[in-house]
Amino acid sequence: MTQKMLEIKDLHATVDGKEILKGLNLSIGAGEVHAIMGPNGSGKSTLSYVLAGRDGYEVTGGDVLYDGESLVDLVPEERAAKGLFLAFQYPVEIPGVTNMIFLKNAVNGVRKQRGEPELDAMEFLKFVRVKAKALSMTDDMLKRAVNVGFSGGEKKRNEILQMAVLEPRLAVLDETDSGLDIDALKVVADGVNALRGPERSMLVITHYQRLLDYIVPDHVHILAGGRIVRSGDKGLALELEERGYAEFVDQAAA
Amino acid sequence: MALNAQTIEQVRDLGKYKYGFETEIEMETAPKGLSEDTVRFISAKKNEPEWMLEWRLRAYRHWLTMKTPEWAHVHYPPIDFQDSYYYAAPKSDDDRPKSLDEVDPKLLETYKKLGIPLEEQKFLAGVAVDAVFDSVSVTTTYKKQLEDQGIIFCSISEALQTHPELVRQYIGSVVPYTDNFYATLNSAVFSDGSFVYIPKGVRCPMELSTYFRINARDTGQFERTLIIADEGSYVSYLEGCTAPQRDENQLHAAVVELVTHDDAEIKYSTVQNWYPGDEDGKGGIYNFVTKRGACRGRNSKISWTQVETGSAITWKYPSCILQGDNSVGEFYSVAITNNAQQADTGTKMIHLGKNTSSRIISKGISAGKAEQTYRGLVRIGPRATGARNYTQCDSLLIGDKCGAHTVPYIESRNRTARVEHEATTSKISDDQLFYCRQRGIGAEDAVALIVNGFCRDVLQHLPMEFAVEAQKLVGISLEGSVG
Ligand SMILES: Nc1ncnc2c1ncn2[C@@H]1O[C@H](COP(=O)(O)OP(=O)(O)OP(=O)(O)O)[C@@H](O)[C@H]1O
Ligand SMILES: [Mg+2]
Numbered sequence: 001m002t003q004k005m006l007e008i009k010d011l012h013a014t015v016d017g018k019e020i021l022k023g024l025n026l027s028i029g030a031g032e033v034h035a036i037m038g039p040n041g042s043g044k045s046t047l048s049y050v051l052a053g054r055d056g057y058e059v060t061g062g063d064v065l066y067d068g069e070s071l072v073d074l075v076p077e078e079r080a081a082k083g084l085f086l087a088f089q090y091p092v093e094i095p096g097v098t099n100m101i102f103l104k105n106a107v108n109g110v111r112k113q114r115g116e117p118e119l120d121a122m123e124f125l126k127f128v129r130v131k132a133k134a135l136s137m138t139d140d141m142l143k144r145a146v147n148v149g150f151s152g153g154e155k156k157r158n159e160i161l162q163m164a165v166l167e168p169r170l171a172v173l174d175e176t177d178s179g180l181d182i183d184a185l186k187v188v189a190d191g192v193n194a195l196r197g198p199e200r201s202m203l204v205i206t207h208y209q210r211l212l213d214y215i216v217p218d219h220v221h222i223l224a225g226g227r228i229v230r231s232g233d234k235g236l237a238l239e240l241e242e243r244g245y246a247e248f249v250d251q252a253a254a
Numbered sequence: 255m256a257l258n259a260q261t262i263e264q265v266r267d268l269g270k271y272k273y274g275f276e277t278e279i280e281m282e283t284a285p286k287g288l289s290e291d292t293v294r295f296i297s298a299k300k301n302e303p304e305w306m307l308e309w310r311l312r313a314y315r316h317w318l319t320m321k322t323p324e325w326a327h328v329h330y331p332p333i334d335f336q337d338s339y340y341y342a343a344p345k346s347d348d349d350r351p352k353s354l355d356e357v358d359p360k361l362l363e364t365y366k367k368l369g370i371p372l373e374e375q376k377f378l379a380g381v382a383v384d385a386v387f388d389s390v391s392v393t394t395t396y397k398k399q400l401e402d403q404g405i406i407f408c409s410i411s412e413a414l415q416t417h418p419e420l421v422r423q424y425i426g427s428v429v430p431y432t433d434n435f436y437a438t439l440n441s442a443v444f445s446d447g448s449f450v451y452i453p454k455g456v457r458c459p460m461e462l463s464t465y466f467r468i469n470a471r472d473t474g475q476f477e478r479t480l481i482i483a484d485e486g487s488y489v490s491y492l493e494g495c496t497a498p499q500r501d502e503n504q505l506h507a508a509v510v511e512l513v514t515h516d517d518a519e520i521k522y523s524t525v526q527n528w529y530p531g532d533e534d535g536k537g538g539i540y541n542f543v544t545k546r547g548a549c550r551g552r553n554s555k556i557s558w559t560q561v562e563t564g565s566a567i568t569w570k571y572p573s574c575i576l577q578g579d580n581s582v583g584e585f586y587s588v589a590i591t592n593n594a595q596q597a598d599t600g601t602k603m604i605h606l607g608k609n610t611s612s613r614i615i616s617k618g619i620s621a622g623k624a625e626q627t628y629r630g631l632v633r634i635g636p637r638a639t640g641a642r643n644y645t646q647c648d649s650l651l652i653g654d655k656c657g658a659h660t661v662p663y664i665e666s667r668n669r670t671a672r673v674e675h676e677a678t679t680s681k682i683s684d685d686q687l688f689y690c691r692q693r694g695i696g697a698e699d700a701v702a703l704i705v706n707g708f709c710r711d712v713l714q715h716l717p718m719e720f721a722v723e724a725q726k727l728v729g730i731s732l733e734g735s736v737g
Binding site: 052054055056075076077079080081085086088091092093094095096097101102105106107109110112113145162166 | 683684685686688689690691692693694695696697699703704706707708709710711
């Protein structure tokens, strides 16, 4: 058996002493795109935070292996340096810090940890401009403070810009499609698809099958009650759209 | 020179003067303690004109009647003013560290982080600097360029010899010797400082900075600076240094006076990074400064920008007296206190002329168990028709053991005046920290980035070369503030 890029094994995790993930199993191979769907409050964002190593999200059982090594004891920036990226469901505002400066700090932060030299400022500027343009983002947006005064859709696009610049190996996208108009959805999906490749894997969290028309997943999972209760191919998303979560939630409770 | 001879005569004739002048000249340090003799000693040592000595003595006698101010939100044990030396000649090279090997490695580490060139590191750490760096060649090139335009830029001691009439006209005209306890003390015993005069219509062709940094050595604990911008002139002046400066003197009581005439502008930028002491504040500098500018002329402008990260205790209110009609005062401040540091800082904008305007942007950052107070006064006089003030005061707290206080005083005696005040207090949120760290930015770098963003409105008013260093300094001064 070839080694998976990500292997989540019987993962239990608590937030403020409350168990949210209750024995979650999931494997993602290199180059694969997996979608996770599930009702509100089922633990999707919690899973993304646990993967990213957020303080306060405690792993109480099981393990998360990335390239065969456990991530559990690593701080968030170490995981980022290993190529893990999380597009936030609610992107955070950082007043006074321009997008450009933020991106530069992020890339150099990762490079520093990897023992690579800092990027040349001019080269980097050019590189970012190309990526921004592909996402229909203006230079003006690069000069504005991170997410401050951005519309919901602009914030989501900004997440994808950061992903495009950081070129992660494993990207977790938490409801990146919510709040996007139809054109923006297409732009973002194109941006994500442009990053698809044999060495890059993605975990796409969404409520809507529509996104999966654009970003076609290799596998679809249903998360309910802190566990994966069903897995299938992209047909599963269509099935869900028709029938809702009711039967799966029952299954989780059982 | 006639003047010097005269002073020497006078000092000799002073019956009270205990020490013969001839022997005194060999003494490098004034006797311990503060008395009229100390004041006379200092003045004589500098060959000052008689009026200067008289002025110092008046200040000294007035000081005897004053009490240490206690209104500021800072705490420290009483200072024994008789247990200090008030004059010490610049250290001879024999007393200095011979090389950087003899300097505290922690200090050098900080210099390295700030990217300060090696030669300059030596200078800052007080190492006996080799001839090339210390040579007067650098300074003379500058001096020549400035002299060609009629700009006077020298130490105040030198100005007292070369341009005594100018010094006499302006010294104490903005901060009178009776002003406050520490300013009065300074007036009596000031050691040295800078003197700048920009003639009519001249725009100073350079930031008066590099020059200052090279010459700032041993100006002592009672620094006195006087800057005059004559009609239609402009100067940008940079004080201090981003590198933590060592000093054996615990008390620093400086006075800075600025004067602008019609259509003139002075931009005064400070980065204050005196030793803050250890984590409990032990050994840190007490920085009690009086800085004030008078916009005497119409359409004149004085702009203070400060980044305060050092000292155990900071007590400082750079102020503007807006006398000329349409004159403008600005105060942009970043104050960072970490560990046991205390700062009580702010500004005073005194509107006297018509249509005067002032703008105050203050950013206070507290971490550790530090305490910080913004204290600001906006006073609108009865003649100040159409005066305007805008004040924005933001505090950022890191952790939950530190404190921030905002004390705005507004006194308006003119109905047409408009005064606006906004204040916010915020914390670095876990969301922001996690967001940065998820992107690969380490926790301490993330704090530095977020705080720099918070200070942006102020930092962007610093001259470029200073701004870059100040940004790094923000990060360094907050090291260890996140667990
Ligand atoms: N700090 C906390 N204390 C207690 N419960 C929490 C805390 N944070 C999250 N939860 C709970 O954990 C559960 C899972 O939340 P999570 O955000 O992971 O859901 P989700 O699947 O992403 O939902 P949505 O589709 O609405 O985004 C929710 O019931 C939520 O209320
Ligand atoms: Mg969610």
